[in-house]
Amino acid sequence: xxxxxxxxxxxxxxxxxxxxxxxxxxxxxxxxxxxxxxxxxxxxxxxxxxxxxxxxxxxxxxxxxxxxxxxxxxxxxxxxxxxxxxxxxxxxxxxxxxxxxxxxxxxxxxx
Numbered sequence: 001x002x003x004x005x006x007x008x009x010x011x012x013x014x015x016x017x018x019x020x021x022x023x024x025x026x027x028x029x030x031x032x033x034x035x036x037x038x039x040x041x042x043x044x045x046x047x048x049x050x051x052x053x054x055x056x057x058x059x060x061x062x063x064x065x066x067x068x069x070x071x072x073x074x075x076x077x078x079x080x081x082x083x084x085x086x087x088x089x090x091x092x093x094x095x096x097x098x099x100x101x102x103x104x105x106x107x108x109x110x111x
Contacts, residue, residue: 013061013062013069013070014061014067014068014069015028015031015038015056015067015068015069015070016028019070021070023044023045024042024043024044024045025042025043026040026041026042026052026070027040027041027043028040029041029051030095030099032099032100035055035101035102036055036056036068036102037053037054037055037056037098037099037102038053038054038055038056038068039051039052039053039095039098039099040052040070042083050083050084050085051083051084051085051091051095052081052082052083052084053081053082053084053094053095053098053099054070054071054075054076054080054081054082055080055081055102055103056068056069056070056071057069057071057075078103079103080103082098
């Protein structure tokens with residue numbers, strides 16, 4: 001993912017199905033167009049897997065139009081973007097809950 005500077009604005013790449021950043025591989029595994037939620041599987045060079053669930057922010061991209069983009073590091077936190085451990089017990093259930101309900105539904109609770 002690259003950022004482009006144009007007339008004192010930072011321009012971003014739109015979301016893609018796969019990209020590399022910080023040496024990690026990001027693969028889109030879910031996208032709910034109705035509420036703007038996305039989930040990417042992030043795999044480190046060591047083979048560790050994390051899942052990042054976020055409401056994709058809309059930003060001006062290098063082609064001049066607004067697109068959903070990957071959140072910046074400072075935007076991660078509950079309500080905007082979460083990083084879930086791949087080996088956590090209820091990871092799949094958490095991902096499904098947030099993908100369906102967004103962050104406005106409250107925190108996920110095991111059934």
